[in-house]
Amino acid sequence: MREEVLNLLAEICEDDAVKEDLQTELFESGLMDSLGFAEFLVELEDQCGVVISPSEVERKDIDTPEKILALVEARR
């Protein structure tokens, strides 16, 4: 699961760095924007069956790969 999520994240950010450095700042670095995040949630539901509604989370809760992993883990 962890690997799936990271691969998906890397695909959307188009950068494998997000798999290596889990503290990467996603929004500030320009790797992710609101459209990218929307895409991520749709794919997350399709591929992993985890449903997260974007209005439930704030940007500060999802701004690194590590925080996203924790969030997905909590929702399984």
Next chain:
Amino acid sequence: MDILRRIEDYARACPQREAIRCGAKALTYEELWTYSDALGGWLHRYCGDRRDPIAVYGHKNPWMLVCFLACVKAGHGYCPIDVSVPEARVELILQALPDGPVLCTERLQADAGRHEIFGLEQLQELVREKRSRPVESAYTEVGESCQASAEEVYAELDADCRVQGDETWYIIFTSGSTGTPKGVQISADCLNHYLDWSVTLADSEAEKLGKVFLNQAPFSFDLSVMDLYTSLACGGTLYCLEKSVQSDYKQLMQALQDSSAAVWVSTPSFAEVCLSERAFDASMMPKLATFLFCGETLANRTVQKLQARFPDAKIVNTYGPTESTVAVTEVLVTPELAETVNPLPVGRPKPGTEIRICDEQGAGLPDGEKGEIVILGDTVSIGYYKQEELTKKAFFIESRKKVAGQLGEALRGYHTGDKGYLKDGMLFYCGRIDLQIKLHGYRIELEDIENNIRRLPGIEHAAVLANERDGKVKSLTACVVEKELPADPRSETKALKQGLLAFVPDYMVPKKFVFLEQMPMTANGKADRKRLRAYLEQGQEAVTQ
């Protein structure tokens, strides 16, 4: 259509109806009309007989609209500049315009040179001063009707003074390949011809009367003309979504729910963002009857999701460059069409527009063959502002001979640089011929970004590539050569991105930077994009294997 006359009619017939709302701020048709009259009267005196275009800077404050109408009432075209435009670019635009006032509803940080800046409070004060005299005199005399006071205010600016015919109504600056933006001039005739058609999209004009129209795009992006003026033409209310609301899902969903919008106008990308929220459906927006899309490729998947969430709404896909007033083709995307035709067509030309597919020599191509999309008709721009060379390259005039019973006419034409084909009169779009791309609806010249990257310290060469997925540009990658390879590419990437933000809007900053020792070149000395592309793809393969 005479759009100003329409707005005037609504200001008289339904003065209390909201013309525009953004958050807690709103203006009624009467306020919009009388304030813009007062401000227009002041502008007219301030500028004298000069009819130069005037920059209007800000975001979604309802007073932006007051400024737009004040300009055209006083005989000046306006040039909308959104707060998202970086300072350096604002300065380039202001330098391209003749000296004169800049009307600002937000604080302008950029150096305005010899332009004189008028902030929101000043503008409101000017309007109050100008209106106080006739209004006071009417209200103090008991028995005088309000109508008379309004008449007095209305009468001050002569209707002959308004922008009309071939005169420029607005100028929108778009990305130019030299790194300097170019201003597309849209005339009063272009706008009015466009509106004759846009009010009929999806439903008749009568169906749209007094409805709420959703505004997503900033006013410096011409997609906003579709919602702003179609709404005004239908006596509707424009419901604006601010940048800060759009980037916060909670606020966004609340705003959509509160809007009571009946007509949705956005890029497909924005609808995709909303679709990731499950609550986004017909029960949340029960009045929503129409989706109008423009600005980028509309994916079948997006349409099908929307149809599942909004089973009764009509979805219309449109196509057109800024140079031909927002859009010139339309197609109603039915569930059958979304099911059977992939990619979706962009539609059939509106009345008054002719679409031609041409080869490199400019000769017309038969049905089904791909070539450049050429647009002729009554909404084609009069050209780029003070850029004769660029105008000559892209625009042309075609004379039509006299046909029995009809006068001969001259049609304006525009080479879009878009690739496409016609099939039974239906237009299909297949990307660009040159290095211009669309990313999230924004039109970008890759060379514009490259020229701006070269302004950064230490850069020797730069080439920007667009990454596509499912036929749609998803992101940009910059391949750069510095004096030597950076020791820490990650921090160098961050520094370059930060540096670039001073010159170009955030949507033009490439997502990824790749550092090369040398730029591969073609025989005629340009960056070899094919080899760069192969390098990027093989590199990615090597990583995933």
